[in-house]
Amino acid sequence: MRIRVDEIPDSGRFLRFQWGQEQLSPFMTPEDPFEIVLPKPLDVRIELQKQPDHVKVSGSVTGSVQVTCHRCLAPFLFPLEENIDLVMVREESLPQQDETELEEEELEFDFFDGEVIEMEHLVAEQVFLALPVKILCAQSCRGICPGCGRNLNDDPCTCSKETRSSFLTQLEEVKSKLPPQNRE
Numbered sequence: 001m002r003i004r005v006d007e008i009p010d011s012g013r014f015l016r017f018q019w020g021q022e023q024l025s026p027f028m029t030p031e032d033p034f035e036i037v038l039p040k041p042l043d044v045r046i047e048l049q050k051q052p053d054h055v056k057v058s059g060s061v062t063g064s065v066q067v068t069c070h071r072c073l074a075p076f077l078f079p080l081e082e083n084i085d086l087v088m089v090r091e092e093s094l095p096q097q098d099e100t101e102l103e104e105e106e107l108e109f110d111f112f113d114g115e116v117i118e119m120e121h122l123v124a125e126q127v128f129l130a131l132p133v134k135i136l137c138a139q140s141c142r143g144i145c146p147g148c149g150r151n152l153n154d155d156p157c158t159c160s161k162e163t164r165s166s167f168l169t170q171l172e173e174v175k176s177k178l179p180p181q182n183r184e
């Protein structure tokens, strides 16, 4: 869906649409090691307000995304409730000091060609931004046994403790002692 800025009325434009697997797929690349799937389309609400030098976009993306736990590799549903609040600025029209101002106001901003806003792209960005860098099914996820490959959340395995306290496990232990923002 492409929205022409000159077609946005002064009173703003409201959109509500479903955004499903078909819309997501073009944004996935075969190199992505972890698959993201939409079993049900996401519900998107967007309000566009035209300003002299930018377009204000607000709204929400809600639903759930099927992701893969980076530690145990099991798929699970990640609930998505992302508020959209960003400023779309024409690519070349952002002088350096404006950028600082926008950041000071803690606004997210995004660039576009000044004429057309690509809705699919905008939603895809919101979805990817909403996902953590390291996706875990649970903070306490035990991961996969490096010895036998079993998902340790399901079953303890029969490998010796020694195999399990591999380098990876030790690394996780070190990480778990760090403050949360340093864990990734």
Ligand SMILES: [Zn+2]
Pocket (backbone or CB within 6 Å): 069, 070, 071, 072, 073, 074, 136, 137, 138, 141, 142, 143
């Ligand atoms: Zn897991």
Ligand SMILES: [Zn+2]
Pocket (backbone or CB within 6 Å): 145, 146, 147, 148, 149, 150, 157, 158, 159
């Ligand atoms: Zn094992």
